[in-house]
Amino acid sequence: MAQHNPYRPPARPGEPMPFRFSAWQSGYDAGIATPPDVPATPLVRNPDYARAWAQGAEAGNADGRREGWRWAYFDGGVRPDPGAGAGGPYGPGDSGERLPQGAHYAQSWPCVGELPLRTVLAQFAPGSDDANGLTGTLLAQVCADKGVDRLYLPVGLSSSGPDPQPTGDPLADAGHWHGAVSESFAEAGEEAFQWVTSSRIPRHVGLVRYVPAAEHHFFDLLPEGSRLPPGR
Structure with missing residues (x-):
């Protein structure tokens, strides 16, 4: 624990x-x-x-x-490289999530970070975000109040850089596309897949999967097709 x-x-x-x-x-x-x-x-x-x-x-x-x-992916953290005697290698597990056709989200990378969860909270419970490090606490409480055991957010895995004119959307202002938070894996997965296939420009997308973890900013990152951007 x-x-x-x-x-x-x-x-x-x-x-x-x-x-x-x-x-x-x-x-x-x-x-x-x-x-x-x-x-x-x-x-x-x-x-x-x-x-x-x-x-x-x-x-x-x-x-x-x-x-x-855990990987601080959206905070610009380097993929963990534990080395000898530090608890073993870091890598993805089986996400346990499957769609009958189209997009594939078979990999699950354990991650940590407040940034994507602030966007999840802002969409799922508007007005709850207070930017004081309480995102995990508030999001877990909202999920408990609504009887929700997990949430999904379609996200772009590459950043275009900070928005010169911030909108107040934490993830978008950091340069990451995102869709709508959903309780449905199928709906979120399809939205991410439709966004990536709507352009001729190569894009890397995935899902942020949040399962309540008390005050912690834990989430899983499920890259579509198990593909991460170059250098990640």
């Missing part, structure tokens, strides 16, 4: 966000995505923030070694 954030978010809307909560979560995300060593703590003025970040990084590193590493 993944370790959980020891710092609690506000119990009621409008209360101040404990900075240690977001610091720990940011450290954890970095720790589980950068094997084999614990990442260095960023230089910050607040020693309590640095301490909480370092605690999160230690926890993420320990979970990576024990349960498997």
